[in-house]
Amino acid sequence: MKRIAVLGATGSIGASALDVIARHPDRFRASVLAAHRKVDELVALCVRFQPDLAVIADAALETQLRDKLASAGLSTRAAGGAAGLLEAASGDCDTVIAAIVGAAGLESTLAAARAGKRLLLANKEAVVMAGALLLDALHTGGGDLIPIDSEHNAIFQCLPFQWGQTRLIKRPSLLDKQSNRSIESDPIEKAGVRRIVLTASGGPFRGRKRAELATITPAQACAHPNWSMGRKISVDSATLMNKGLEVIEAHWLFGAAPAQIEVVVHPQSLVHSLVEYADGSMLAQLGNPDMRTALAHALAWPQRVDAGVPALDLIRIGQLQFEAPDRDTFACLDLAYRALAAGGTAPTILNAANEVAVAAFLDGNLSFLAIAELIEATLGAMPAEPVHSIETLLHADLTARQIAQRKMRQGFC
Ligand code: NAD
Ligand code: MG
16 A cells, blocks of 8 residues: 655645545555645545645644644644645655645655655656756655656656666766756667657647737636646646746756757647657657546556546547747747756746746736746846755745846836
C-alpha cells in the first residue's frame, strides 16, 4: 500500500489525484492532505479519505481545523503553517503529489525531494524557479521524480525507459550550482533524441491578434477550450506563459537545450507532446485531456492502472491539427525562452513577475496585454544573478515581486 501526501488537495490537480487514489483502495491511501485556506473543504476530504495528517497552510486557521476534525469524530492530526507543509512533504508517506500553485509550493517540493520521496511534480513554478536546486535535492534524497504536467508526463512516457530511470530516478548529481545550469554536455542526445516537441492548445484566444485582446476579462481568460484547471494556470494558458514555463521545466527535467525544445500549437489537446529521435522517428503520447491519466501513470509507475478516463475514439476524431504559435501576439512564450537563455535567477524573476501580473489581472487591476509588458519590464530592471542557494532565489523572487508591484503603481494599468 503506497501512502500518498496530496499537497494542494483542494485544487484541480488535487481533486484529480484523489479521484485516482479512490479508484484503487488496495494500492493507494491518501495519508496526508494539505490545503491553503479552505478549512471546510479540507475537513470534507478528511471525512472521505481519513488521512493521518491534515495541514492548513494559513497558520491562523490551524485551531479551526483541529476543532472541526474533532467535531467530525476523526483521529486525523492537524498541523498548520510552513512547518506543517514541511512535515506533510517529508513525514510519513511514500509519495508526494506537489500540486500547490505557484512559488508557494517551492519549499515543500524541495523538502519532499530532500526526504527521498517519490515526487509527483505538478507545481511547475518550483522547477522553473529552482531547477538546479530541485535536481540537487533529488540527488541528496535519493528519491524519484515523475512529471505530472501532461506534456512532461507524455515526454517521460516517450523516452526510453532506461533513460527516464537514470535521469529522474536515482540519477547522479548533474549540476553546476554556480550558474543554476545543467552541466551535462549532451544527455538527451545520448538517448538518441534530437528534439522535444511540446504541444500547446493555444488557449482560448488562439487566432486572435493583439488589438482583439485589449479588453479581455478574467472570466474569458479562464474559459479554457479543453482543460478544466485552476485560475492561475488558466490565465497562463491564455497568455502562453504556461508553455513558456513548460519549456523551462523541460530543460531541467530532461536536460534539453533551449534549441532542442520546440512548441507546436495543437488545438485539440489530444497529442500531449512528442519526442523526435535521430532516426526520424517521432513518438507521441495521446489521450483525452484529463489530468487523471498523467496522475494514474505516475502513481502506479512502472505499472499501469485504470484512471477513469475513456480511451480516445480515433475515428470520431478523424484529424489532428498542428500550427505554429503566434509569438508576436503571445509575447510571454519568448520571454520565457529569453529567461532560460539568461540563466541564473532570470527564470525566478520571470515567474515572480508573472505571478504578480496574473494575480493583478484576476483582481481586475491589470489588463490582459499588460501581463507580458510587466514581466518584460521587471526582467529588464533586474540583472540575472548566479544562484548559490535557496536564499539567492528567495531574494530574487521577493525583489522581482516588489519591482513588479512598484511598476504597476507607476501606471501599468
Ligand atoms: P488550483 O488553484 O486549482 O489549486 C491550487 C492548490 O494549491 C489548492 O489546493 C490551494 O489550497 C493550494 N494553495 C494555494 N496557495 C497555497 C499556499 N500559499 N500554501 C499552500 N497551499 C496553497 O491549481 P491547479 O490547477 O490544481 O494547479 C496546481 C499546480 O499544478 C500548478 O502549479 C499548476 O501549474 C500545475 N498544473 C496544473 C494542471 C491542471 O490541469 N490543473 C496541469 C498541469 C500542471
Ligand atoms: Mg501542461
